[in-house]
Amino acid sequence: MAALENFSGSRDYVVSEELMRAVNIAIALEKPLLIKGEPGTGKTALAEAISKSLNKNLIIWSIKSTTKAQDGLYVYDVVQRLYDSQFGNEGVDDIKKYVKLGKLGEAFSSEDQVILLIDEIDKADLEFPNDLLWELDKMEFYIPETKETIKAKQRPIVIITSNAEKELPDAFLRRCIFHYIQFPDQELMEEIVKVHFENLDEILLKQVMDTFYWIRTLEINKKPSTSELIDWIQALQIGGIDPEIIRKEIPFAGVLIKKNEDLDTLERVKKRFKF
Amino acid sequence: MFSAFFYLLRARGLDVSLNEWLTLMEALEKGLAQSSLTSFYYLARAILVKSEAEFDKFDGAFLEYFKDVEFYDEIPQELLDWLNNPKENPNNYDFGQDMLNRSLSAEQIQKMLLERLQEQDSEHNGGKYWVGTGGMSVFGNNGNATNGIRVGGVSRRQSALHVAGERQFRDFRNDTVLDTRQFQMAFRRLRQFSSRVDAPKTELDIDGSINETCDNAGNLKLVYQKPRQNTVKVLLLMDSGGSMEYYSNLCSSLFQAASKSSHFKDLKVYYFHNCIYSKLYTDPYCMPGKWVDTEWVLKNIGSDYKVIIVGDASMDPSELMGRSYYNYGARTDVPGIEWLHKFKNKYEKIVWLNPIVDTQWRTAYWLQTYNIIKEEFDMYPLTVNSLEKALKKLLVSK
Numbered sequence: 001m002a003a004l005e006n007f008s009g010s011r012d013y014v015v016s017e018e019l020m021r022a023v024n025i026a027i028a029l030e031k032p033l034l035i036k037g038e039p040g041t042g043k044t045a046l047a048e049a050i051s052k053s054l055n056k057n058l059i060i061w062s063i064k065s066t067t068k069a070q071d072g073l074y075v076y077d078v079v080q081r082l083y084d085s086q087f088g089n090e091g092v093d094d095i096k097k098y099v100k101l102g103k104l105g106e107a108f109s110s111e112d113q114v115i116l117l118i119d120e121i122d123k124a125d126l127e128f129p130n131d132l133l134w135e136l137d138k139m140e141f142y143i144p145e146t147k148e149t150i151k152a153k154q155r156p157i158v159i160i161t162s163n164a165e166k167e168l169p170d171a172f173l174r175r176c177i178f179h180y181i182q183f184p185d186q187e188l189m190e191e192i193v194k195v196h197f198e199n200l201d202e203i204l205l206k207q208v209m210d211t212f213y214w215i216r217t218l219e220i221n222k223k224p225s226t227s228e229l230i231d232w233i234q235a236l237q238i239g240g241i242d243p244e245i246i247r248k249e250i251p252f253a254g255v256l257i258k259k260n261e262d263l264d265t266l267e268r269v270k271k272r273f274k275f
Numbered sequence: 276m277f278s279a280f281f282y283l284l285r286a287r288g289l290d291v292s293l294n295e296w297l298t299l300m301e302a303l304e305k306g307l308a309q310s311s312l313t314s315f316y317y318l319a320r321a322i323l324v325k326s327e328a329e330f331d332k333f334d335g336a337f338l339e340y341f342k343d344v345e346f347y348d349e350i351p352q353e354l355l356d357w358l359n360n361p362k363e364n365p366n367n368y369d370f371g372q373d374m375l376n377r378s379l380s381a382e383q384i385q386k387m388l389l390e391r392l393q394e395q396d397s398e399h400n401g402g403k404y405w406v407g408t409g410g411m412s413v414f415g416n417n418g419n420a421t422n423g424i425r426v427g428g429v430s431r432r433q434s435a436l437h438v439a440g441e442r443q444f445r446d447f448r449n450d451t452v453l454d455t456r457q458f459q460m461a462f463r464r465l466r467q468f469s470s471r472v473d474a475p476k477t478e479l480d481i482d483g484s485i486n487e488t489c490d491n492a493g494n495l496k497l498v499y500q501k502p503r504q505n506t507v508k509v510l511l512l513m514d515s516g517g518s519m520e521y522y523s524n525l526c527s528s529l530f531q532a533a534s535k536s537s538h539f540k541d542l543k544v545y546y547f548h549n550c551i552y553s554k555l556y557t558d559p560y561c562m563p564g565k566w567v568d569t570e571w572v573l574k575n576i577g578s579d580y581k582v583i584i585v586g587d588a589s590m591d592p593s594e595l596m597g598r599s600y601y602n603y604g605a606r607t608d609v610p611g612i613e614w615l616h617k618f619k620n621k622y623e624k625i626v627w628l629n630p631i632v633d634t635q636w637r638t639a640y641w642l643q644t645y646n647i648i649k650e651e652f653d654m655y656p657l658t659v660n661s662l663e664k665a666l667k668k669l670l671v672s673k
Contacts, residue, residue: 018317021314021317021318021321022317022321024307025302025307025317025318025321025322026321028302028305028307029298029301029302029305029307029322031298034325036326036327078479079479079497082495082497083495086494086495168325170290173325173326174292174294174295174325176325177321177322178320178321178322178324178325178326179321180327180330
């Protein structure tokens with residue numbers, strides 16, 4: 001264990017002990033780490049923190065609904081080649097010129113070990129994770145066009161995030177280390193906030209926290225999360241709001257709550273309680 | 276190692292594969308559990324369990340298997356806090372004491388620790404008897420004794436059994452009734468692909484391009500084709516008001532999930548109260564005027580739509596079977612059951628989702644119509660597992 005690199009959070013990212021364990025387990029076992037959790041709990045920021053803390057380059061592959069597994073490996077620009085051949089351009093014989101590596105290919109061919117973040121894997125098609133099984137297992141893939149095998153020079157540390165919009169296939173899950181980021185409790189949240197704001201007034205912090213966790217208990221559709229809390233504190237600081245009125249008036253509530261119907265709910269509850 | 280734990284997990288419904296188990300063994304060999312039960316708990320959970328919905332099952336099984344070591348839980352937090360911050364090590368190794376310590380068995384040490392915890396009321400550092408730091412007694416942290424129990428210094432959090440015992444993931448179990456995201460996830464299963472849809476042609480048609488280029492005397496001519504897309508169309512009919520008020524949250528999440536599922540080719544939603552009659556309402560408030568004729572729906576919405584009816588199927592028997600029932604401003608001469616038959620005849624793919632998960636508390640009176648409708652339709656309770664079954668039913672061709 002001593003010889004292994006140990007991740008222990010970074011200066012501006014606070015990790016729970018459980019998450020730290022999961023990261024170190026994944027690194028030690030050389031398996032992809034699958035991170036799930038509510039939006040805004042810092043799934044994506046984790047990869048950045050690991051990259052900073054271990055001082056390794058970060059390669060981000062953001063997945064969209066149209067992303068195919070192939071895009072991450074390489075793209076063979078056949079249309080360009082056809083057009084080039086039409087006019088007898090130079091180098092048309094060289095297929096390599098038309099093969100461009102994707103993010104996964106980039107991570108494999110890097111000389112140093114890198115962190116590869118596959119962000120929001122659940123956005124893609126249901127079959128997407130299955131198409132990557134071999135590549136993530138063996139850390140290599142074959143390009144038939146050039147008869148080349150791209151093999152990882154240094155096995156990258158793979159972090160995968162998911163918002164649980166889709167269920168991931170079993171075969172894929174079995175190859176991952178899994179961690180679910182729970183919503184931070186008040187204690188951890190205070191730590192997180194303090195990392196983002198130095199010299200934050202204690203009274204302000206207390207008021208903000210109480211109000212924030214109170215709002216989260218309300219019957220609203222989209223509960224505010226860490227990133228919204230941080231935006232809110234920033235707004236309160238810039239606005240120079242007196243801490244005493246935060247609980248009563250909840251200024252800049254629009255920063256915390258993004259849906260109109262939720263704002264209405266908040267207004268109704270505020271009226272009913274009349275702080 | 277721990278093979279019995281593996282089988283216990285499987286017996287408790289966790290689908291742990293041999294591969295994952297071997298990974299755990301490999302991790303233990305690498306020393307990742309750091310000889311601590313807490314570390315082992317997180318290690319095993321990270322490797323063996325792949326969904327927060329299963330955490331609770333894991334916690335349950337873990338408690339069951341390791342319950343006999345619960346003893347370590349009883350060390351008070353203040354004591355741990357002090358032990359975790361050892362004072363200076365006094366370098367007081369005592370050979371005689373060490374020999375005495377070595378003669379103790381593990382059980383004896385445990386028993387002694389329990390006794391000490393009862394007696395001890397303050398910090399002790401550098402001593403031979405009490406639980407403390409830097410000492411020669413058989414328990415404590417950072418001491419000079421060669422055997423004994425390390426108390427504290429392992430983990431900032433409480434022990435694994437404590438964490439497992441909290442069962443804080445109980446709410447995530449997926450055999451309970453579901454929320455929007457889980458609904459959405461289930462709806463994603465409802466898809467059938469076809470390239471016969473209206474969409475821009477974005478995919479390169481290789482065969483077409485070759486043909487066209489040949490016809491063009493070898494001058495390159497590219498042909499594109501339409502990508503394959505989902506062709507599933509859904510008609511959602513929801514019971515609203517009255518006895519359904521109780522389930523309004525659940526139904527609104529189902530509605531949101533369906534409307535957010537952008538992959539449907541088309542989604543039509545109508546509302547009814549208790550049972551379907553001559554009018555279907557366009558909003559959940561079921562106000563007279565905001566409606567369409569049910570006949571119009573039957574005529575205009577093709578039989579290729581997949582129909583999902585959501586309702587508790589509980590009403591006065593006369594509402595289902597009787598004629599001339601006055602329903603929210605819409606007079607009807609055809610009994611509800613016949614309207615339901617019309618839908619059943621027109622649409623081949625039709626399921627009924629019922630928010631009543633447990634029928635036991637319903638009185639027999641309300642259950643009369645429930646049973647009649649259950650005979651007529653494939654009825655599923657509104658939970659994750661059943662919704663998936665229902666949607667599967669909509670996809671299979673008979």
